[in-house]
Amino acid sequence: MNWKQKEINLADVRALTYRRRQSRDLIVARAKALVDDPDRQKRLQAQLCLMCYHDTRLAGQAFTDTNCRACNKDMQFSSTDVDALCPECARALKLCRHCGADLNLRWRKVVAVATIPKVTPFEPPPLQPAWPSAVLLLPRKDTP
Numbered sequence: 291m292n293w294k295q296k297e298i299n300l301a302d303v304r305a306l307t308y309r310r311r312q313s314r315d316l317i318v319a320r321a322k323a324l325v326d327d328p329d330r331q332k333r334l335q336a337q338l339c340l341m342c343y344h345d346t347r348l349a350g351q352a353f354t355d356t357n358c359r360a361c362n363k364d365m366q367f368s369s370t371d372v373d374a375l376c377p378e379c380a381r382a383l384k385l386c387r388h389c390g391a392d393l394n395l396r397w398r399k400v401v402a403v404a405t406i407p408k409v410t411p412f413e414p415p416p417l418q419p420a421w422p423s424a425v426l427l428l429p430r431k432d433t434p
């Protein structure tokens with residue numbers, strides 16, 4: 291590919307510098323918020339870990355049905371950016387409702403499964419589509 295670029299001038303340099311400064315300031319502000327946790331009460335009320343609270347999320351525009359990863363309850367979301375846990379399980383387990391990490395990013399030894407309010411028995415997700423036939427052609431270990 292050949293891409294002819296236009297000659298740079300002072301207006302370009304200023305516009306680029308302005309945008310780069312904005313990006314830098316956003317990153318610095320976000321890093322500071324990740325360290326200081328200034329909205330801690332709001333964040334805990336929203337049941338989000340530091341990363342999810344300060345994350346800018348990208349999501350597809352599609353109503354999405356999914357299940358809670360703890361109690362298997364059905365949940366509906368207006369985009370593909372779904373939560374991992376229902377609000378009740380997130381609260382009971384002190385986990386981030388969006389990603390499922392510890393709410394304060396502490397290193398856990400247990401999830402405390404006993405406290406999960408069981409709604410429906412957990413069913414394994416549907417099987418993935420079959421592997422390409424090349425995988426199926428491998429000889430089984432028990433064949434002579």
Ligand SMILES: [Zn+2]
Nearest residue numbers: 358361376379
């Ligand atoms: Zn749940």
Ligand SMILES: [Zn+2]
Nearest residue numbers: 339342386389
């Ligand atoms: Zn999270």
